[in-house]
Amino acid sequence: MDLSIIILNYKTKGLVKHCIRNVKISVQNLDYEIIIVDNGSNDGCGEMIQENFPEIKFIQIPKNVGFASGNNVGIKEAKGEYIMLLNPDVTVLNGSIEKMVAFMKNHIDVALAGPKLINPNGSYQISCRTFQTPSLILYRRTPLGNFPKAKEKLKKHLMLDFDHNSNREVDWVMGACMLIRKSALDKVGLLDERFFFYVEDMDWCRRFWENGYKVYYLAEAEMVHLYERASAVEGWKFWTFNKMTRRHIASWFKYFTKYLGVKNNA
Numbered sequence: 003m004d005l006s007i008i009i010l011n012y013k014t015k016g017l018v019k020h021c022i023r024n025v026k027i028s029v030q031n032l033d034y035e036i037i038i039v040d041n042g043s044n045d046g047c048g049e050m051i052q053e054n055f056p057e058i059k060f061i062q063i064p065k066n067v068g069f070a071s072g073n074n075v076g077i078k079e080a081k082g083e084y085i086m087l088l089n090p091d092v093t094v095l096n097g098s099i100e101k102m103v104a105f106m107k108n109h110i111d112v113a114l115a116g117p118k119l120i121n122p123n124g125s126y127q128i129s130c131r132t133f134q135t136p137s138l139i140l141y142r143r144t145p146l147g148n149f150p151k152a153k154e155k156l157k158k159h160l161m162l163d164f165d166h167n168s169n170r171e172v173d174w175v176m177g178a179c180m181l182i183r184k185s186a187l188d189k190v191g192l193l194d195e196r197f198f199f200y201v202e203d204m205d206w207c208r209r210f211w212e213n214g215y216k217v218y219y220l221a222e223a224e225m226v227h228l229y230e231r232a233s234a235v236e237g238w239k240f241w242t243f244n245k246m247t248r249r250h251i252a253s254w255f256k257y258f259t260k261y262l263g264v265k266n267n268a
Contacts, residue, residue, distance in 0.1 A: 005034040005103060006080030009088050010072045012041040015050055017090035022055055028094040032103060035059065039076040041066040068198035069177065077192060082184065089178040091228040092119075098223040102181045105169070105220055113186035113215030114207060116175025117223035118166060127229055130172040130219040132159045134204060136258060172219045173211070177203030178227050186215050196260075201253035205260070 007025060011018045022036060036058045040047050042065040051060045061075055073087050084103055088094075102115055119129040138159050141147040147156060157163060164170070180203065190213050193202050207217045 003035060003082045004032040005084050005086060005099070006076075006082035007034060007036045007086045007088055007099075008039065008073055008076035008080065009036065009090055010039050010041060010069065010076065011043055011045075011047050011090060012066060012072075013043045013045045014090045015043070015045045015047045018047055019050055019054065021088065021090045021092065021094075022058065024094050025088075025099075028096050029099050031100055035081060037061065037076045037079055039063065039072050041068075041072045068195070069200075070193035070197050070202040071195045074192045074195065077187070080184070085182045085184055085187065087177065087180045087182070089227070092179050093226040095224050095226065098225055099181075101223040102220055105218070105222075106181060106183055109216075109218070111216050112218050113183045113190070113210045113213075114175070115181045115218040115220050117179050117225045118219070118221045119176065119178060119227040119229070120224055122226055122228065126166045127176075127227055128160050128162075129176040129178070129227075130161055130166075131174060131204075132161070133173045133208060134159070134201075134254075134257075139254060166219075167221050169218060169220050169222060171216055174204040174207035174217060175219055177206075178229070179225055180206075183215075186210060186213075189213060190215070194260075196256050197253045199253065201257045205257060208261075 009018060009021055018038060022038075025036065036055075038047065038051055038058060039061045041063055048060050048062055051058055059079065061079065063072060063075060066072075067075075076087075077085055084106060086099065086102075098117055102117060106112055106115060116129060119127040121127060138155065141152040141156050146152055161172070190206075190209050194205050194209075197205065210217055
């Protein structure tokens with residue numbers, strides 16, 4: 003089998019239905035399977051799958067275990083040579099998945115690739131970046147980012163000097179859609195389940211790089227993403243600590259602890 007597509011649901015039954023239909027229309031030249039993993043949604047997703055797509059494998063998790071753990075459940079069931087993690091709020095444009103698989107087949111040193119994600123109005127999303135640092139977080143989330151030196155560093159981090167219309171190696175790509183080579187995954191390992199939500203995509207890409215593989219941004223493969231960061235707030239208000247913000251901060255602490263070589267018992 004060429005490809006396993008894993009779609010993780012958390013109370014987005016309608017988007018899941020649309021995403022499945024979109025994939026079925028868009029992908030014509032690959033032998034693939036779709037695996038739906040439900041993160042304790044209780045939204046009727048299982049019944050919807052059984053009624054509309056009985057051929058699709060559906061896995062029910064009793065509670066919300068997070069992005070990394072939920073996708074890992076699907077990865078363990080995957081039979082494809084390549085595995086795609088696909089958010090239900092992504093619309094696959096015709097040929098984009100085939101283009102990604104073809105690129106991977108022709109570039110055996112690439113283990114993970116992400117498409118060009120665009121907004122519904124056609125503008126591109128910032129879906130590839132350099133690895134994060136504590137100072138960059140402060141620059142993005144506090145008034146310190148208004149200083150010229152900080153602005154320059156943020157521009158480099160967000161890759162705003164890159165036109166996003168050509169394929170290129172990048173540090174990491176957004177987890178909304180990632181295509182992974184199964185043989186490389188077997189060497190590098192699953193998503194790190196210490197991260198409930200956020201940062202797990204950057205961590206995974208970093209681990210692939212550390213194991214001698216490349217990560218690529220593929221401009222030739224476009225997908226529409228209804229992107230809305232649940233923790234996004236402006237400037238110093240980042241520190242108001244809503245629920246999603248707390249989870250984001252917890253993931254950052256775990257990430258920086260992990261890569262500073264300090265033992266993390268979380």
